[in-house]
Amino acid sequence: QVQLVESGGGSVQAGGSLRLSCAASVFATSRPCMGWFRQAPGKEREGVASLYTSEITTYADSVKGRFTISRDNAKNVLYLQMNNLKPEDSAMYYCAALLRGVCSWRTPGPFDYWGQGTQVTVSS
Numbered sequence: 001q002v003q004l005v006e007s008g009g010g011s012v013q014a015g016g017s018l019r020l021s022c023a024a025s026v027f028a029t030s031r032p033c034m035g036w037f038r039q040a041p042g043k044e045r046e047g048v049a050s051l052y053t054s055e056i057t058t059y060a061d062s063v064k065g066r067f068t069i070s071r072d073n074a075k076n077v078l079y080l081q082m083n084n085l086k087p088e089d090s091a092m093y094y095c096a097a098l099l100r101g102v103c104s105w106r107t108p109g110p111f112d113y114w115g116q117g118t119q120v121t122v123s124s
Contacts, residue, residue, distance in 0.1 A: 002026040002113040004095050009118030012085055016122070020080040022095030022115055027076035033103030035111060036069060036080045038091035038120075047105030048093070049080065060105060063089075085122045092117040 008020040026032055033052045039045040049059045049069040057069050068081040078095055096111035 002097055004097060004113055004115035006093065006095055006115040006118040009093060009120045011121040011123065014086055014122055014124050016085050017081070017083045018085065018120060020082065020093055020095075020118060020120075022078040022080075024076055024078055024095070024097065026097050026099075026113070027071070027073055027078075030099070031071075031073070033098040033101070034069075034071065034078045035096045035098065035103075035105050035108070036067075036078075036093060037096060037105070037108050037111075038089075038093045039117075040091040043091075045094070045108055047108055050103050050105040051078070052103040056103070058105060082120070085120075087122045087124045090120060090122045092119050 003025040005023045035050040036048040051057050051069045066084045070079045094117045095115045097113040098111045101110045
């Protein structure tokens with residue numbers, strides 16, 4: 001059973017930073033593709049970043065240069081460092097694991113496991 005538990009969300013002013021964490025039980029036995037996704041009220045879920053083998057990272061254009069996805073295998077934790085936050089970054093953020101398939105934030109559908117989400121609110 002794969003469990004993903006996000007934490008680290010909160011409320012910040014524009015220009016501030018937050019680091020989201022995702023405790024991932026799956027890291028104990030494998031190194032799957034991991035992704036961060038977000039969903040704002042009234043909008044579809046969108047991809048933010050994906051990571052494969054702890055080295056191959058890709059980002060949505062809207063967050064490139066501001067967000068960094070990383071993984072600490074020793075601690076079984078996935079991170080999303082978010083800098084220079086903007087009001088449009090406000091959303092519920094989810095981490096997800098993909099056991100097989102093409103690793104990409106562009107396609108959330110194939111991801112097998114999802115966390116419960118953590119809320120990020122950025123005020124102007």
